[in-house]
Amino acid sequence: MTIVDVAAAAGVSRQTVSNALNKPHLLAAETLEKVHAAINDLGFAPNVAAQQLRRRRASAYGFEVNPSGAGRMGHILDGFLVEMTAAAPDHAAHLVTFAPELDRLIEGYDRLLGTGLVDGFVLGDTRHGDPRPDWLLEQGVPFVTFGRIWDRPDLDGWVDVDGRAGVRLGVEHLLSQGYERVAWLGWPDGSPVGDDRRAGWLDGLTASGHDADASMAVESVQDLSQATAAAERLLRGLKGRGAIVCASDLLALGAIRAIRNHDLRLGTDIGVVGFDDTDVAEALSLTSLRQPLRPAAEAAWRILASGHQSRPHGIPGAAATDDEGDGHAERTALLPPTLTIRASSTPEPSGTPTGRTTRRSSTS
């Protein structure tokens, strides 16, 4: 079925059908109506390949998926892919997955681009030394990243979750629940995401008039036994009703194991807050920070729709501004996580045992 069938059914020419689809304002209301009726009757949908060929754009974006997709970022990216996919129809676009060889990353991007199957890319897992942003910029290819472009603070075109604000929210929640001291279990220095989250811990303490001495922060790589050992060091200093905020749910799992090893009660004696609100958090009744993937996906589509990278701006090293204030589309979005509160941060048995409570972080 083609546009010609619709034209016949509606009693107009094929060009009029095309206009009804692409430039409806050019048509008489009555004509438009007739065409739409015919389209609905026939269940017509334009052939996308023909549109792509003629328009010389695909309205599609490549989304890299990674076979070694284990580890922390993997799961979050899967969720982000789902939300990007769900929001795609609102932007008359779609996503094509691809899996470049990791030792020929740019070649994989180049190849997909060469087929004309996509106009640009969605990048996840941005990292130090990431070769993709510079290459794409050079090629003039539109893209959006999920995660700040850490090496290039002068670039826009990213969406990210404000881990710092999130962790601060976790600290404030714990203090409000009556835990007297709040410690930090994070990753070793040097990971941009981890350092950002750790800063949120300090923010939360100082904003509440607490002081943080160095003994209240320990670090561990993303490994359960190390995390457990690190948390045990923390417990010795955490007299009275203390709590631990963690950079990830896995680290939080280590904290929980340490608490059990010391015959303490999770929540009642020691509070714990994790990050990412994974299945594990739900299974363990662990309070955890949840990344707002749907808003992030919507922001990412807006950035893609706003087209190419705008001129690099700002002083390198300075924080990218969230709002240019000039009426143009915002090309960065820093979104606050929400806190999913469960028994691990409730000193007394929670009043709402089954209901899940969510509290929105304010980004004042």
Place this chain on the structure above:
Amino acid sequence: MTIVDVAAAAGVSRQTVSNALNKPHLLAAETLEKVHAAINDLGFAPNVAAQQLRRRRASAYGFEVNPSGAGRMGHILDGFLVEMTAAAPDHAAHLVTFAPELDRLIEGYDRLLGTGLVDGFVLGDTRHGDPRPDWLLEQGVPFVTFGRIWDRPDLDGWVDVDGRAGVRLGVEHLLSQGYERVAWLGWPDGSPVGDDRRAGWLDGLTASGHDADASMAVESVQDLSQATAAAERLLRGLKGRGAIVCASDLLALGAIRAIRNHDLRLGTDIGVVGFDDTDVAEALSLTSLRQPLRPAAEAAWRILASGHQSRPHGIPGAAATDDEGDGHAERTALLPPTLTIRASSTPEPSGTPTGRTTRRSSTS
């Protein structure tokens, strides 16, 4: 850049370039060589939209992703999507993700199909009462399912993991490690996947000359506290060196908690085997059955390549045969999981503390 540019560079006509791409056997070796050289020099890739339009096929398949993607199947499907994506180039195809509204599922499939963006679909999460296979069959649309088509044993076109063989492998492993009794912690009766896995437990026991009395099997829904309680019931009957095989890693996590609650040592006193080899399994040193996603993806692509559903065959109710033995492409694949062995099933501290051991299930 188009085929015309390549033709100019190679000093042939554009049709010859097209032939070099599509019917290389028609060309003189020398000519072919020249064209390939030009293609490489220019980094040419054919425009896919033009190919799709002319060939009247997309060589693309829709992959449904689900916003409520939490839960057990979600993660496995994410991994399957990745492997399908990685294998796609070998079949000159690609995947388009889409997220139909769940209360208008078929409409979502129909709509995507109508755009010509895809030729068919990859279905995950097959279930009782699934409306998709019948509809697709009716439409004559090619598809492959990840998971048997439980309601229609007469249909082929599926790949699945042999949970029954996998669990049997787990049982045999535990017995060989010296655990004297092996119990089952599974899901309530009635889920096809769960019932299949439970049958594997029985297989493993009877094949080794053990008998299974009903008290050695308990069930729990996919919830940690219920699983823990169920495992505790099991522990009372598991005198001596016993073990528990579980239908999922989450149930296994419940078993581990029960073991700790009873002051027993995981592995040393009580062995545990989970299913799916999730992050949690790795974090907890839990031996677990891993689904062979890469072979599954390859089999799925072969099925897609073999085209449409072959005539329904076999007697409904009889098990689908794995091999027609007639030289035709196999349109079903039942793949054995592998066992990732960790400390939870090793009575003595493992000899290879860091190395991960994998044992392949035989499907005799």
Place this chain on the structure above:
DNA sequence: CTGAAAGCGCTTACAG
């Protein structure tokens, strides 16, 4: 506001 023409980049018969 509506209709006839050209063309997006390919592939596939069809003559030579």
Place this chain on the structure above:
DNA sequence: CTGAAAGCGCTTACAG
């Protein structure tokens, strides 16, 4: 084995 022609289903200027 190679070259000229038609056409996949659209959109976009361009006359009327």
